[in-house]
Amino acid sequence: MTHLGTSTTAPFLLAPLHIGAFALKSRLVVGTGKYKDYETMQRALEVSGCDAVTVAVRRERLVDAQGRSILDFLDLDRYTILPNTAGCFTAEDAVRVARLGREILDSVDNAGKSWVKLEVLGDKKTLLPDPVGTLEACRELVADGFTVLCYSSDDPIMAVRLRDAGAASVMPAGSPIGSGRGVANPASIALILELLKNPASGGDASYPVIIDAGVGTPSDVTHAMELGADGVLLNTGIAHAQDAVRMAHAMRLALESGYHGLRSGRIGKKLHASASSPWEGRIGEGANHIIAGE
Amino acid sequence: MMSVEPTILIALNGVEVSVPAATSIASLVQRTLPNARAYAVELNRVVLARRDHGTRLVAAGDHVEIVTLVGGG
Numbered sequence: 304m305t306h307l308g309t310s311t312t313a314p315f316l317l318a319p320l321h322i323g324a325f326a327l328k329s330r331l332v333v334g335t336g337k338y339k340d341y342e343t344m345q346r347a348l349e350v351s352g353c354d355a356v357t358v359a360v361r362r363e364r365l366v367d368a369q370g371r372s373i374l375d376f377l378d379l380d381r382y383t384i385l386p387n388t389a390g391c392f393t394a395e396d397a398v399r400v401a402r403l404g405r406e407i408l409d410s411v412d413n414a415g416k417s418w419v420k421l422e423v424l425g426d427k428k429t430l431l432p433d434p435v436g437t438l439e440a441c442r443e444l445v446a447d448g449f450t451v452l453c454y455s456s457d458d459p460i461m462a463v464r465l466r467d468a469g470a471a472s473v474m475p476a477g478s479p480i481g482s483g484r485g486v487a488n489p490a491s492i493a494l495i496l497e498l499l500k501n502p503a504s505g506g507d508a509s510y511p512v513i514i515d516a517g518v519g520t521p522s523d524v525t526h527a528m529e530l531g532a533d534g535v536l537l538n539t540g541i542a543h544a545q546d547a548v549r550m551a552h553a554m555r556l557a558l559e560s561g562y563h564g565l566r567s568g569r570i571g572k573k574l575h576a577s578a579s580s581p582w583e584g585r586i587g588e589g590a591n592h593i594i595a596g597e
Numbered sequence: 598m599m600s601v602e603p604t605i606l607i608a609l610n611g612v613e614v615s616v617p618a619a620t621s622i623a624s625l626v627q628r629t630l631p632n633a634r635a636y637a638v639e640l641n642r643v644v645l646a647r648r649d650h651g652t653r654l655v656a657a658g659d660h661v662e663i664v665t666l667v668g669g670g
Contacts, residue, residue, distance in 0.1 A: 334670030344668065359669025362610040362662065363636055373668055374635050389669050402644045403664050406637035410647060480670070516670075538670030 315563050320534050322511050323450035323471040325383065325418065327534070329353045331524075331558050332385065332513065333551070334538025341376040343547050348382070351541065351551040355383045357420055359390070360404045374411070384408055384415035385452070388422050392433070394440035397423045401444055418450035418471070420515075420536075430480040434461050438468055445469030454515050457491040463498050466510065473499060474515035474536060477527060481539040483519025486526050496531045521550075521557030528561025529569075605657040616655060623650040626663060636665045 320327040333353040338344035348356055356377065377384065386404030391397040401419040408416035423440050425433030432454055438461075444451050445468060453470040455461055462473045475495055478484035486492055492514065500506040511534065514527035518537040527535050535558060544550035603618045609629065616625060622645060626633055638645045639662040645653060655661060 334668070336668035336670045338668065357670055358666040360637075360664050361667045363630055363633060363665045372634060373666060384666070386666065387669050399639065399642060399644075403637040403639055403662075404666075406644050406647070407635050407664070407666055410637070411635045536670075 317559065317562055320511060321509065322452065323418065325355075325414070325450065327355050327383075329355075329555075329558075330528075330534035330562065331555060332357065332534060332536040333541060334536070335373060335377070336538055337542040338547060341371060341373065344373075344542070345376045346548045347541050347551040348377075350548050350555070352555045354381070355385050355415075357385045357387050357536065357538065358404075359387055360400050360407065379411055379413050382413075384413050385418060385420050386415060387420040388440075389420075390424070391422060391440075392424050392436070394423055394436040394443065397421060397436070397440040398443050398447075401440075401449060402447070405449070417448070418452060419444060420452045420454060420474070421470075422454045432456055432476070434458070434464075437461075438464055441465055441468045441470050452513070457488050457495065459491060459494040459498050462495040462512075463505075466499055472511040472513055472533075474513040476516040477514045477523065478517030480516040482517050483540060484517050485519055485523030486514065486530065487517065489526070489530055492527070492530050492532070500531065518554075521553040524554050524557040525561035525564070528558055529565050531565060534558075605655070607655050607657070607659045607661055609661050610663060620655050621651055622653050622655065622661070625655060625661065626650065630663060633663070633665070636663055638663050 317330055320330045329352045331351055331353045332355045333348055333351045334357045335344055388397040388400040391400055404419060405416045421440055421444060423433045423436035425431055437453060441451050441453050450471045452472045452474055453465045455465055455473055455475050457475040462475060465473050475492060478487040496512055497504050498506055499510050499512055500508050512532055513534040513536050514532045515536040518524055518535060518540040524535045541547050541551045541554060604615045605618050606613055606615055622638055638650060641660050
């Protein structure tokens with residue numbers, strides 16, 4: 304699998320990320336939960352440069368403590384809303400929530416009505432996905448016409464199964480949701496990328512794989528992109544940073560760094576040093592002296 | 598003697614509430630959540646399309662969920 308391009312002239316732009324019929328200019332998808340207030344969320348989303356944001360579906364209480372709705376702080380003309388099925392522990396509940404999310408977004412005429420971030424969880428403490436329930440719900444939602452972005456563990460075979468079930472994107476967790484541990488198992492992510500994206504392994508280079516969950520710091524985003532992920536979905540790493548808006552900026556830069564770094568062809572790792580300055584012409588070593596006029 | 602409007606019991610967002618018989622879903626939303634903007638309604642575990650909210654009446658024992666979007670990851 305090669306990512307090397309031939310472009311050598313700035314500005315270096317990110318190619319759009321295609322997921323089903325969606326084309327995202329930014330490869331960062333940012334969550335809207337856990338910010339200290341809506342204003343901070345709004346600024347962080349703007350600075351992140353994202354054009355898709357995740358939301359959750361919950362029983363209507365309509366308002367925050369000050370009587371405001373999150374929808375008052377999301378520009379629905381600018382952002383494609385990606386509803387999730389977070390908090391669902393059965394395939395049945397996830398399918399119900401996905402359909403409710405579609406109905407809500409249909410009522411506000413947002414393009415996000417046709418896609419869903421599918422989560423079926425298996426355990427409250429780790430929030431690790433239930434692979435069986437996830438696969439079951441994925442099949443049902445695909446049959447119902449959804450573009451399904453599937454949150455998964457970092458199990459390579461599970462990733463293949465989800466793709467085969469029709470998931471428009473498989474989104475393996477770097478590490479548990481909100482843990483801030485980054486890509487804990489890069490070898491597994493590399494295997495997922497090989498199986499899903501390398502034609503020699505039955506993959507398709509254009510199939511989008513997004514690292515979802517676990518990002519704590521910008522270098523985690525860079526790491527994911529350098530491994531070959533197509534994008535990163537994160538929430539807590541920005542929302543719970545002491546300066547969420549500045550962290551959103553940092554995450555954006557980190558994603559671009561990893562994206563371009565991968566496509567630049569990094570050097571190989573060597574045991575020994577390799578001097579960057581020439582040996583020839585150093586002063587103080589007679590053998591290297593050049594005698595004028597010689 | 599005052600007439601007493603007949604009521605029925607339904608489960609609304611997991612809470613048992615008493616509503617007048619022959620209440621439509623649209624009326625239920627208006628009555629309980631007058632500021633509702635972007636929401637969806639599920640009746641007995643099936644999404645009820647917006648176009649049916651005005652005509653569909655709740656029945657005793659119905660389970661109604663009214664949901665909206667909140668922050669999430």
